[in-house]
């Protein structure tokens with residue numbers, strides 16, 4: 001009898017649960033661009049280029065210590081607001097970029113809440129996407145994100161996002177740097193049959209953190225390639241067009257044993 005009940009559950013609830021995750025067919029060649037740490041070049045170089053190509057993107061902002069107030073290195077909040085006005089997504093990367101898996105729930109909520117209040121005071125839409133600083137992940141952190149209404153959270157892992165398998169608060173991504181052109185070009189080829197390619201990008205260029213520098217010429221080459229080859233390039237929040245995150249959170253068990261760091 002027990003076996004029959006289990007079989008019944010598998011045949012009824014599971015398929016409908018998974019079916020409900022995808023609300024609209026995920027097109028091939030779907031790429032999500034995300035930019036971390038609010039570096040100055042994201043305002044001066046990245047945003048104008050993205051506009052030129054008509055691409056969407058997410059900017060995961062924080063007040064990166066110790067030089068956030070140095071506007072030669074980081075965006076100020078007026079510039080961040082300008083990105084919002086330009087139609088880009090402003091999302092939460094915590095106030096001061098700590099390893100969030102080491103924080104109490106209360107401290108983590110303070111880190112999240114600071115960026116939410118800052119956005120509110122600047123007239124920027126409330127963030128619904130999150131990126132883990134330094135890929136510091138944990139179930140308690142995910143629980144807070146879910147409780148606070150976050151829909152998508154980006155990790156690492158250098159693999160595609162598969163909406164029927166990956167939890168929406170554990171979205172894998174590739175990180176761009178000056179040395180991994182081959183890896184990034186190969187990643188683009190994997191965006192098909194429901195698999196989505198998400199990229200983590202820092203400064204273009206990034207003098208403050210040279211290990212995650214993307215030279216502007218290389219960045220332009222990627223954008224040109226995506227444009228010439230008919231890719232759809234969107235912000236993380238735009239995944240809501242295709243994916244019911246709330247359903248995915250109920251259906252998919254978070255698996256932290258998978259590769260989720262870059």
Ligand SMILES: [Zn+2]
Nearest residue numbers: 036037133134
């Ligand atoms: Zn970061």
